[in-house]
Amino acid sequence: MKENLTWHFGAVSSAVRESLLKQRPVTLWLTGLSASGKSSIAYALEKLLLEKGKCSFVLDGDNLRHHLNSDLGFTAADRKENIRRTAEVAHLMNEAGLIVITALISPLCSDRQMAREIIGAQRFLEVYVNASAAVCESRDPKGLYVKARRGEISEFTGISAPYEVPDNPEFEVDSESDPVGLVAEKLYQHLAGQYFPK
Template sequence: MKSALSSCAGPAARNVYWHAGGVADEARAHQFGHAPLTLWLTGLSGAGKSTLAYALEKRLYETCQRCAVLDGDNLRHHLNHDLGFTEADRTENLRRAAEVARLMNDVGLIVVTAFISPLRADREMAREIIGADRFVEVHVCTALDVCEARDPKGLYARARGGQIPQFTGVSSPYEAPAAPSLRLDTGAMPLQAATAALHAHLSAWLDTRQPETVR
């Protein structure tokens, strides 16, 4: 059991206590037939992160694997609607997302995220929150010129026109992962092939952590 103050922060820390649940992680893994993890998809806007995430979700659903997608734009419509795009707000956006992913992992789900998450420090923060043993970083490494040619939301055109300040890849840096678990270039491979590669990578990871009773 965690101590009363082990992970609390803020003015209410002295009055907040951790309440441990009664269902062990191993029990959930046995029930679901797979261990939990978070696939953290990072890459430029237009790289194909959300498309890949939802394609993988459909594939996992069809094989009765419990999963959920956390999409950056979707979270900003609700949970993170109060945040802007300053560096501090972007960090807080990812902190909240990582905390949600951790909670979902704690109940046994596979979580697939789709966030630009341009800074290595922020992705490392997410890894620490979720736990290194559940965090799998995937770089959707589609080239900037391909992403900009797609421009599915019209964001690059607006950024080039000065309408969107601090836009990743144009006026704000993207720090590519130095050693991601997997790299996928959706400019060089079709969606079906990229989804299959992502699914195979996930399956290989899960195989090494399969509950004994379902091996």
């Protein structure tokens, strides 16, 4: 089938988009346990970027499962496909010149590596949102840890399924002690130093 397909190149280059938007596209891939603060940080950073005149968009794991990934469950294969699709969308948004912030547990190193390869290493920043399982469970805003402890949710990351801590993330944030606003500011400053042309 692929032999009948042709890749069409557009007339607008990445350099033109970067000049127009005054930013280099990048994906910040926020990974961490459920209730570590990924979504809160992602949306705080998006708001901060937009206030500074930068074009960004959040791809939140829960939101994507309401629409694009509504046909997927939580088996290992489905979780991998969830990450693959999200990475493909992030790649397309980066091609459009946007800064993308994803918020997905993405517990396996191999799946995060797949996302890096889809998006492109030069546009991928792995951000480890570091909060211990005990702290995340004490927060539990959705009541998921309680359900997992009761056996109502199988294969729950941090309880009955593993979470592989990133070996060498580009950025690590301490969401146990640092407030969301401070974390967003730190990430913004990191971006400003590398992805906003002078």
